[in-house]
Amino acid sequence: MIRLLTVLHRPPWFRSGLVRSCSGLPPDRTAARIRNTFLNFFRDRGHLLVPSAPVRPRGDPSLLFVNAGMNQFKPILLGTVDPRSPMASYRRVANSQKCVRAGGKHNDLDDVGRDVYHHTFFEMMGSWSFGDYFKEEACQMAWSLLTEHYGLPVDRLYVSYFGGDAAFGLPPDDETRQIWLEIGVQANRILPFGLKENFWEMGDSGPCGPCTEIHYDHVGGRDGAALVNNDTPDLVEIWNLVFMQYNRELDGSLRPLPQCSVDTGMGLERLVRILQNKTSNYDTDLFTPLLDHIHQVSCVDIYGGRKGSSDQEKVDMAYRVVADHIRTLSVCIADGIHPGMSGAELVLRRILRRALRFCVEVLQAPQGSLAGLVPTVTHILGDVYPELHSEKDRIMDVINENEAQFLSSLQQGSRLIHRTLNRMENKHGLFPASVAWSLHRDLGFPLDLVDLVLEERGVRVDREELDRLISENHKVVSESQSGPQSQLSLDILSLSELQRLGVPHTNDSLKYQYSLDRDRYVFPACCAVILALYDGHSLRSEVSEGQRCAVILDRTCFYAEQGGQSHDQGYFTRNGSKDVVYPVDAVEQVGGYVVHHVTTSECLKTGDQVELHLDQVNRLSCMVKHTATHVLNFALRKVLGPSIQQRGSHVSAERLRFDFTTKVSLSVSQLQQVESCVMDVISANQRVYSEELPLLSAKTISGLRTVDEVYPDPVRVVSVGIPVSELLNDQTDKQTSVELCCGTHLLQTGFIQDLVIVSERQMVRGISRIVAVTGRDATRARELGQAVAQDVDSLSARLAGSTPSSLVSAHCLAKEVGILSDAVDNTPIPQWQRRDLQNQLKVLQRTTNTTVRKLEVREAAVKAEALLQKHGKKDILVDSVDTDSLSVVMKTVNQLSTAAPNAVVMLLAHQVHSGKVLCACQVPKGSASSSLLASDWAVAVCQHLGGGAGGNAVVAQGTGSSDNIIEVLRWAEQFAVQKIQR
Known part of the structure; x- marks a missing residue:
């Protein structure tokens, strides 16, 4: 029935x-x-x-x-x-x-x-x-x-x-x-x-x-x-x-x-x-296939669909959380969003860690279970969103990598909580909200888990202060997500008014009409008429002196920011006068109008004639970088294979940035091959072709590279080395760079002159970012690379020639290695060379560290023997040693404690030139002096010196300042005596 x-x-x-x-x-x-x-x-x-758009278009940083x-x-x-x-x-x-x-x-x-x-x-x-x-x-x-x-x-x-x-x-x-x-x-x-x-x-x-x-x-x-x-x-x-x-x-x-x-x-x-x-x-x-899969990997009863606060109801809630969140994670990661520390990435990180908590704590599933659900998500949604199939392995890698990081963060967070509790003077007081918030913000440690850990110790968080920190963070995040909206950006009402008034769209074809004359780029002159002015609120017929306003002209030679390329720079002059200039702060394209953001030096009116003065050096630099970006994209595919996909780019006069898919960072050899491939195209001085085509025709070109965005129709096609017409008619099978692009480009690749990749790193799992420089900056990067390499070779030769005989000379060599490491990390040099030099310096660092440790042990042994001869095996041994190394002080304390296992030992080292005092101490575990803790002793002495210390009940160390080391030694010994005698 x-x-x-x-x-x-x-x-x-x-x-x-x-x-x-x-x-x-x-x-x-x-x-x-x-x-x-x-x-x-x-x-x-x-x-x-129309098809569904990605959750976030490729390369779009907005939430x-x-x-x-x-x-x-x-x-x-x-x-x-x-x-x-x-x-x-x-x-x-x-x-x-x-x-x-x-x-x-x-x-x-x-x-x-x-x-x-x-x-x-x-x-x-x-x-x-x-x-x-x-x-x-x-x-x-x-x-x-x-x-x-x-x-x-x-x-x-x-x-x-x-x-x-x-x-x-x-x-x-x-x-x-x-x-x-x-x-x-x-x-x-x-x-x-x-x-x-x-x-x-x-x-x-x-x-x-x-x-x-x-x-x-x-x-x-x-x-x-x-x-x-x-x-x-x-x-x-x-x-x-x-x-x-x-x-x-x-x-x-x-x-x-x-x-x-x-x-x-x-x-x-x-x-x-x-x-x-x-x-x-x-x-x-x-959802039911996901819930069945979750049950198979968990250690709890089958999903019952209950809601509430009982144990079984919490289990059912965990089922729902994990089933929902794994769908979100799969879709977002496939669309190019990865767990991170800001914006959409931070939100996704929170979703991932929320899913992991329920998966591990409530469902009791083993590590790796969450990523194991991705194939089931793909089975359910893959027919609708085919990118889930192609990105399945990468999605699982990202989730597994973040799971390992989260579990490590949980352990680190638990240790920090207990360390903070041990330092609290009032063991049952309020737990510092700043620590709780730092745990949550920096380590992803859930706040409710902080409460649970503290509840076991009879402590609670300073909730009022924590709520204030959370509120402040939400305000900052909200402001960063919304961003500062330009007062000069045309809104829908002003755009509608322009159309009602019959203001024609801006003719910006001049931005492409430049030529080569004897290896020199010639840019066209441009005179225009002001058709409209906008003050951020409404259209105006006149704008007075000293105001910022948006200027719409009948024509322009300026490039508006789009397609990952920065806008042009320059200025206007009015009515043929060269004396008064109107700087152009920004150029944007809105609804067919090119909008110039201008600061007025004198009054501007609609109908005024202006002459546009393009910053040609800035424009040419952008053209170099943009063409170089296309060549780099081609080189990456040639070296790494056709599966490489662009995930964003940005071109400015100073440098270029290119994001692309790859499972791991490029090796030294791959970086060299990519640069070599780019240099081959530059040396060949290939011609750069561009042509406007109907969008459907352009998409038939073999090897065409595109990104996930809406293209205009007709669309501009940019090809290197082969005319677009030949590619369109399929008259060649030669591989080349061919992309849909609205940017401004060189006419010949030789003007790039040189290209050096100065940075390449994985932004998130599966996506790398390259930063490159061209021309003189690239040549300079190679020169700097050679200079740093010579310094590293020289230091290697010195270390190979002789072993330092004194601790001072060993420390000097270690310091040199550190300085060179900083230089290699932070100097703009070829990335392949940076990786090679970093590996060499790691070997040198290990060598110098080993030498330093051996010399420190030897010096500590000498100092410990002298102190034992001076004091014998006293129960309380407090003295000073002559050294600038806290490590030597600590090693000397260790050797004294080994020789006199029942003694409490504190040593100070006074640096006369700076007044700084180094402090280290050790108290034997389980001895008659158990009322004295090493951490309390070091903290008390260093606070007496105006400094600070840390450690545990057995060993501790710290620093402070004093001009009277004798008085400090006396004070330290009295503190120990009083503690022990209680």
Whole structure:
């Protein structure tokens, strides 16, 4: 009977054959059909289907842990989209997006695991209208899809809308309420809510507006109105329809948008739960294979789906946390985000360590279990996101490496906690919040674990101070993520006003129109007319002296910052006058307009004629670096293989930076081969070709290198050595550098002159960063490398020739090795040479350290023998020795303690020239003098000297200052006597 009822209540799309049955289907098969139904529905209604963007585009440092769909189409909503981009023509769009919500405004991390419907990663099926339809059609399509195509019962659906906010002068969205009434939703199921629930904002500024949400009641047969937006697991939001009709200004005010847009999003996981008739998202096919795998590697009972605080309920929470977080980790790492110490990387690090804690502590899974779940994630999601298959091994490597680091951090953190507790004067007082916060921030030690460790010792953290530190950190992180928004960046309203006024897009073709004349680059002159001025708030016809403003010209020869290349530098002069200059601080491209940020020396007006003066040295340096970057990309693929992928780059006049995928850092030999390959291209002085082509035609070129970003159409193709037309017509099989690129390039590779890789290191597991210099800087780097190499060879020869006979000379040699090591580490020299010299210096360091230790032991033995002859085997031996080495003082103390095992020993060394005093002591363990601890003795003496010390009950050492060593020796001995006699 139960099975029969289930069949009868399946929605029409199950019975019609779209999905015949959930049971027996491979994981994600049901989700795939639900996803396809959504996309087909909107395609049939004129929506363009576009692929999901990465969680973070390659090389983009910004934090994208919010609705990824919104970020993908953000240029359209802000009006900044390149008019040549296919995105500029979007009117109706639909897709299914990868979304991560674990930081910033949209943060679900702390809820994950506690309930059965929050996730850090989820799929958001969305539809968009950019100036096309608005509220009525959006609501009608949403209701039709849910009730007619997915077959959701109307009596289980509730609708919320924006009820207005008098404080902000926002009226209720009665228009939306009326639309729902006309669709047929009962009035008692249309509920008003405030700003928090039903007013969507992109951030502190930008497009925003009211939203209406559709909620589903999993129980049914009741009046659930009071449960809407009440964080109830059985009545949850499934679809949000955002109506962007305002722009939030920097001052907090709202202005109507010139073009209204719609952004809707429905969580796939929640919809699958509904259509599979499950009580939890984690009971669907998207999660059950993961939960089964977790059970196989854990030492706990099978997942039971419980929520609460009992032991078994905590185990079920751990199941959910690990299953959710491993999906997030897999998707983010595959898209180029790795656990780190700032921004998105820091958030991902927190997710990883949260997953590891639950995996190890609660599920009792062995090390490596978390990474072992990645193949299951790939099995579930790999058909939708194929990059999971290609990146699977790297994802597992990153997780395993971070797990080892975290377990080490836990041990280190535990030792620091106990050391801090031992130093606390009041053993039951407040634990320093600064230490707890440092543990959490620097070592990733969970704060709740700090509380558990302290609870065992009857101590608690200074919670008030800790909350203050956390609050300050959140403020700093928030400010760093949002970044200082330029007051001169055109907003959507000013861009719309420019279009309304008919201001044409800037003609910037002159930036490419330079030539070679007798080995000298000639850049075209450029005179232009000011079409618009912007003061950060509105368009102006005039800007007075001393103001910063944005200037839009009819034409320009300046390159706007884009494609990883820095903007051009230079200045304007007005109306032919050479006496008054207007420095250009920045150049950016916004919505087809090239915007020059200028500081006015005198009044500027629209209609003024200006002459543009390009900093040609700066431009040429950028051209050199950009072409060199392309050649470097080609050389890396030639040496390391075609699987190398670019993960970001940046070009400035000073240097170039290039990020790429590779499992390990390059060897000395590989670095030399890459440089040699680059130098071959430079020496050949190959011609650099560029041509603008339709995007589809360009993508047919064999060997074309691209990155994950939206390219304009037509697109610029840059090729080295072979004309683009030959590559396009497939007239050659010769390998060469060919990329889609909007940057400015050399016309011949010989102008690079030279290239040296001065740094190469793994930024995170699987991604390396190269920093290189060119021209004279490269030549200088080679010269410096030779000079440092000669110094290392000279020192090696001296060490090989004779062994130092005195400790002073040995210390001098060790110091020389240290100085040379610093020079090798920090001087801009070829990276292959740096690695080679570092290896040589490590050998020299070991040799000098061994020599120093032997001489220290020998000197300590001599001093110990002299002190024994002077004092005999006294119970308390306090004296001074003549040395500048704390290590010698400690070794002498050790030898005295060995010769007189029952004595307490303290030695001081007074450096007369500086007044510094070195202190070391040892107290035999378990002796009659057990009331004296070495650490207490050293701390007391060094504090008496105005310094500090550390150690344990047996050995300790420290430093201080004094001009009267005799008085200090007397004081130290009296302290020991008093402690022992108690």
